[in-house]
Amino acid sequence: MITKSESLHKRILIINRGEIAARIAKACRELGHTAVGVWTDNEVQAKHLEVCDEWVRLPGSTNQETYLNIPNILEVCKKYQIDGVHPGYGFLSENTEFSQALVDNGITWIGPHPEAVRVMGDKAVSKEFAKKVGMPVVPGSTGPVPTIAEAIKIANEIKYPILLKAVAGGGGRGMRICHNEEDVRNNFEPVQREAASAFKNPDLLVEKFIVNPHHIEVQILADKKGNVFHFFERECSIQRRHQKIVEEAPSPFIGEDEDLRQRVCNSAVNLAKAIKYDSAGTVELIMGENKEFYFLEMNTRIQVEHPITEEITGIDLIVCMIQSAFGEDLGIPSQEWIKRTGHAIECRICAEDPITMLPAPGIVTGCETNFPQGIRFDNCLYKGLVVTPDFDPMVGKLVAKGILREVAIRKMRAALDGLLVEGLKTNIPLHKVIMKNEVFLHGKYSTNFIATEKPQDQVDTSMDYSALYKKIAGIEARRMGL
Amino acid sequence: MRNYLIDSEKNEYIVDLSKTRTHSAEMVEFEFRTIKDNLEIHKENVFIRKLADQYFASTDGVRWNKVARQDSPSIMLNVDKVYKFYQGYKPSSAGGADEGGLFTQMPGKIVKIMAAVGDHVTKGQTLIILEAMKMENEIKCGTSGIVKAIHVKAGDALENGILMMEVEAEAE
Numbered sequence: 234m235i236t237k238s239e240s241l242h243k244r245i246l247i248i249n250r251g252e253i254a255a256r257i258a259k260a261c262r263e264l265g266h267t268a269v270g271v272w273t274d275n276e277v278q279a280k281h282l283e284v285c286d287e288w289v290r291l292p293g294s295t296n297q298e299t300y301l302n303i304p305n306i307l308e309v310c311k312k313y314q315i316d317g318v319h320p321g322y323g324f325l326s327e328n329t330e331f332s333q334a335l336v337d338n339g340i341t342w343i344g345p346h347p348e349a350v351r352v353m354g355d356k357a358v359s360k361e362f363a364k365k366v367g368m369p370v371v372p373g374s375t376g377p378v379p380t381i382a383e384a385i386k387i388a389n390e391i392k393y394p395i396l397l398k399a400v401a402g403g404g405g406r407g408m409r410i411c412h413n414e415e416d417v418r419n420n421f422e423p424v425q426r427e428a429a430s431a432f433k434n435p436d437l438l439v440e441k442f443i444v445n446p447h448h449i450e451v452q453i454l455a456d457k458k459g460n461v462f463h464f465f466e467r468e469c470s471i472q473r474r475h476q477k478i479v480e481e482a483p484s485p486f487i488g489e490d491e492d493l494r495q496r497v498c499n500s501a502v503n504l505a506k507a508i509k510y511d512s513a514g515t516v517e518l519i520m521g522e523n524k525e526f527y528f529l530e531m532n533t534r535i536q537v538e539h540p541i542t543e544e545i546t547g548i549d550l551i552v553c554m555i556q557s558a559f560g561e562d563l564g565i566p567s568q569e570w571i572k573r574t575g576h577a578i579e580c581r582i583c584a585e586d587p588i589t590m591l592p593a594p595g596i597v598t599g600c601e602t603n604f605p606q607g608i609r610f611d612n613c614l615y616k617g618l619v620v621t622p623d624f625d626p627m628v629g630k631l632v633a634k635g636i637l638r639e640v641a642i643r644k645m646r647a648a649l650d651g652l653l654v655e656g657l658k659t660n661i662p663l664h665k666v667i668m669k670n671e672v673f674l675h676g677k678y679s680t681n682f683i684a685t686e687k688p689q690d691q692v693d694t695s696m697d698y699s700a701l702y703k704k705i706a707g708i709e710a711r712r713m714g715l
Numbered sequence: 716m717r718n719y720l721i722d723s724e725k726n727e728y729i730v731d732l733s734k735t736r737t738h739s740a741e742m743v744e745f746e747f748r749t750i751k752d753n754l755e756i757h758k759e760n761v762f763i764r765k766l767a768d769q770y771f772a773s774t775d776g777v778r779w780n781k782v783a784r785q786d787s788p789s790i791m792l793n794v795d796k797v798y799k800f801y802q803g804y805k806p807s808s809a810g811g812a813d814e815g816g817l818f819t820q821m822p823g824k825i826v827k828i829m830a831a832v833g834d835h836v837t838k839g840q841t842l843i844i845l846e847a848m849k850m851e852n853e854i855k856c857g858t859s860g861i862v863k864a865i866h867v868k869a870g871d872a873l874e875n876g877i878l879m880m881e882v883e884a885e886a887e
Binding site: 653 | 716718720732735743745749757761763772774780783785787790792793794795796802
């Protein structure tokens with residue numbers, strides 16, 4: 234008899250929704266595994282279920298009761314004889330209580346071992362770890378700073394401007410820039426309170442604030458035999474509310490500087506090796522104008538923007554992640570074997586106001602795509618999709634690949650023109666402006682791009698009469714039976 | 716056919732389909748005009764062509780775009796604004812078609828009456844064609860029911876606010 238663990242065929246539970254759930258389900262099917270998808274009463278027509286083999290309803294109405302309900306998910310795993318769980322991104326993807334519980338129950342966690350997540354999940358601990366293994370870190374306090382006096386002392390050592398930030402912070406919350414001593418005095422306690430309420434941990438760090446920084450990250454992929462590979466870097470400096478909206482690979486800021494690229498990527502590999510990393514992950518770095526780079530954090534999961542790396546290297550990161558989790562060979566002979574060609578750009582398509590960049594929930598009443606060659610659109614869009622405030626407003630990822638950066642941009646422009654989403658506001662008009670912005674075209678943007686270039690102010694909001702007339706004419710032509 | 720676009724601040728755009736010209740079995744030309752605050756602010760013709768069971772639209776007859784498959788929507792989107800969209804009638808208008816009584820909303824001349832007393836009519840059905848401001852307007856039924864009375868005939872020139880037809884709503 235073939236027991237569950239010996240069988241090559243696996244039953245994989247995808248504990249996520251939207252485009253990433255569909256992406257994972259496709260990878261499971263490709264490998265011959267059974268993709269078990271989940272759904273809740275809030276999204277009954279969920280598109281990702283179309284590509285799953287089996288479906289499980291998660292009872293409850295809030296995320297706490299559904300996607301974050303560890304006891305129930307463990308029950309589901311037992312009931313449906315699940316061999317492995319893929320968390321996607323967000324939700325439980327970096328929750329060690331969950332991954333440990335799975336491991337304890339003999340279920341494979343499709344992600345890194347819990348210890349790596351524990352170390353990298355804490356900003357202070359991860360920074361200390363990175364420093365120990367020889368990775369440059371942003372100068373600052375070695376641990377939580379208890380008092381204002383202590384913060385000022387460190388600030389004077391590392392020189393202003395400095396950043397006050399929550400140990401447990403993320404996504405731009407719980408951090409403040411201070412240009413002088415007075416700023417530190419005024420901000421220290423408010424940030425502590427913000428951290429306490431948002432993350433239940435008031436501890437603050439002090440670190441040097443990098444002016445005009447670039448957000449560079451290195452894709453890591455490792456197996457359970459100690460092989461760690463990098464798949465080059467991505468640049469994700471175009472952000473709003475500290476969340477990325479446009480990403481590209483390779484980084485235009487690193488550009489032709491292959492020596493710098495090697496140093497950046499190798500430092501990420503060294504860090505991953507030191508933590509005995511055994512899955513897909515991302516080492517995030519901050520790079521100053523002088524091209525000096527520092528460790529920021531490591532994301533111990535698959536990331537939203539992984540497709541651009543797949544496009545320039547040809548790797549399937551999700552497939553490899555699953556193979557790695559079950560102890561299989563990745564089929565990658567050496568680091569040198571991994572090559573990159575061309576350039577890829579991703580625009581995150583979000584249901585949000587293109588000017589204010591705030592989420593704009595609604596119902597999708599229609600969706601049409603008309604793309605040039607070289608476009609990939611990972612999405613969960615369908616007519617009738619209800620975008621609720623409960624979930625992230627991202628509804629799709631438009632990825633353009635070209636042999637040159639200019640070609641990728643040209644394709645992206647054409648794709649944005651060919652992407653029609655009806656019924657709710659999207660940031661497509663904002664992306665159209667970014668793709669024509671001079672600073673973006675020269676590839677010389679920093680994370681201040683949105684703040685200084687203000688593409689949102691250049692969005693043309695005048696009524697597009699031709700488009701309006703065409704829509705009405707289309708309805709009328711059908712009605713009159715043309 | 717008159718269309719109304721109303722934004723969250725109650726700004727109203729009236730989009731009139733003022734003329735329809737059939738060029739062939741697969742091509743129609745529509746003339747559109749947009750009226751805001753009683754002023755015509757935009758005018759353009761749109762060609763619709765049917766090919767292989769699909770619809771394509773163009774304003775210049777050179778560049779064509781496929782028309783998205785969409786049922787008559789209740790909202791229209793323009794960049795950062797969402798408009799409520801009504802075709803043929805709008806709710807809460809004084810004496811609008813939605814109460815069962817069909818009133819003129821501007822001075823005009825009756826071109827055609829498309830129902831008779833006693834007819835069973837359904838909501839959204841065109842009952843009268845009224846020529847006003849050099850355009851043909853379809854006056855649609857606001858409720859399903861029976862035509863109770865018709866007070867006008869083809870050729871009549873009418874002032875604003877005249878009751879043309881009464882429809883008695885039936886219980887659903």
